[in-house]
Amino acid sequence: MFSLESIANSIHEWLYSTFNATIAMLLEFTIVGVCIIGLFALLGLVLIMMERKVSSWMQLRLGPNRVGPWGMFQTVADTLKLIVKEGMTPLGVDKLMFNLAPFIVMIIAMVVMAPLMFAKGLQIWDVNIGVLFITAVSSVSVIGILMAGWASNNKYSLLGAMRSGAQIVSYELSAGFAILVIVILTGSLKVSDIVMSQENGWWLFKGHIPAIIAFVIFMIAVTAETNRAPFDLAEAESELTAGFHTEYSGMKFALFFLAEYVNIFVVCALGATLFLGGWMPLHFGTDTEFNRIMDIIPSSVWFMGKTFFLIFVIMWFRWTFPRLRIDQLLNLEWKYLLPIGMFNLLLATLIAILGWHL
Secondary structure (H helix, E strand, O other): OOOHHHHHHHHHHHHHHHHHHHHHHHHHHHHHHHHHHHHHHHHHHHHHHHHHHHHHHHHHOOOOOOHHHHHOOOHHHHHHHHHHHHOOOOOOHHHHHHHHHHHHHHHHHOOOOOOOOEEOOOOOOOOHHHHHHHHHOOHHHHHHHHHHHOOOOOHHHHHHHHHHHHHHHHHHHHHHHHHHHHHHOOOOOOHHHHOOOOOOOOHHHHHHHHHHHHHHHHHHHHHOOOOOOOHHHHHHHHHHHHHHHOOOOOOHHHHHHHHHHHHHHHHHHHHHHHHHHOOOOOOOOOOOHHHHHOOOHHHHHHHHHHHHHHHHHHHHOOOOOOOOHHHHHHHHHHHHHHHHHHHHHHHHHHHOOOOOOO
16 A cells, blocks of 8 residues: 655655754654644635535535535635634733633644544654543643633623533543543554554454444544534523634634634544544455455545544534533433443453454
8 A cells, every 4th residue: 555654754864864953853843834734724624615515415405606616615715704804802801811712722633633644654743642642632622612711701601611611521531431442452552553453454343342332432422522513502502602702703713613623523533543444444354355455545545534424424413413401411421421431441341351352
């Protein structure tokens, strides 16, 4: 299978042979930062357009169809509108916290991408605790949300932030148990090791019943963690106007909006890595003709295809199920998902000890 590792190594060698070590390292950081920022901008445009098209398809509407062919440039027009729109800072807000909150949420979404493996040989940082790094850093985003709600000096914003905090902290437990199932079956927290462990079959298929249960729990939990419907109580329009970003406008609002979609991409990329093999093609057994045919498809296509399939599933949730009440949301986590997740983790541990997953 074609690997991007040789390209990355050639750029690395050229930089270090042309410049001294410090400048070469800074140039590498700059290149990676520019690529991530470009990816963010592209993801924002693509995912918002995808959301609109998926919702219109499910509701038997046309969706955006005026700006550009099939309405493809509607998101670009909306972005330009947000760029030129004046950013208002209401009276009575904590200006430092108010202005800092959207940047914290955005920066955390960028940092979380570091251990993700986008293709064979294409990874920013292959740290040996990659999965733990993603879960730990992503949980910090709730601080930015609480900052935005408290600093806005608005009761709707504060209620939305408190709801979001309770929701994210609660559902992180179930998501963590689901992730631990794959970590136990794999025996490693390293993202590259988890991907390579699925060379002879994805964990969703070879991990038996615990992997299937963990996948279902993971999808429900990350939908709640990203404040997506039917778990969008932090932004419930009928109750809280726009939740924790009620007072935001212009590019500050755009940063919150973009961070939400980037977080959806990150959790779906993590789900694809853990349960669907990441960039690894669909393999059955070893050294078969079917596997060789699957290897023809580029690894980046496999990764993006799996990730966008999971994104579609999360969008499907939004346009299918009604919004839950706050008591229903917390009951689902503490009375159902958490006990099932704990029992499932014990079952996965038993299977790993007995070696049935090999």
